[in-house]
Amino acid sequence: MNDSRDNHNGDTSDDHPRVWLVADISGDDEPIDRPAVRDDLMRRWTPVDGNLYRIASGRHCATWAELHARFDLVEIA
Numbered sequence: 795m796n797d798s799r800d801n802h803n804g805d806t807s808d809d810h811p812r813v814w815l816v817a818d819i820s821g822d823d824e825p826i827d828r829p830a831v832r833d834d835l836m837r838r839w840t841p842v843d844g845n846l847y848r849i850a851s852g853r854h855c856a857t858w859a860e861l862h863a864r865f866d867l868v869e870i871a
Contacts, residue, residue: 811869814862824858833865 812829828841837854839847839861848855861867 814867831867
């Protein structure tokens with residue numbers, strides 16, 4: 795599908811949120827800017843101290859690698 799919004803040149807200056815899919819074979823490392831993300835269960839994960847992400851209730855925490863391995867993630871703008 796050719797979508798004029800597709801950006802395949804690595805430029806992240808557009809206003810569209812980034813998406814990380816579980817099945818992505820690129821093996822993306824954690825983004826340097828550590829954005830807040832929402833998983834496919836609609837939970838919001840926010841970066842906290844160290845390399846952890848936590849949901850608002852504090853009941854769950856995970857590293858970026860764990861989140862990326864388990865859930866499709868969408869950046870919260």
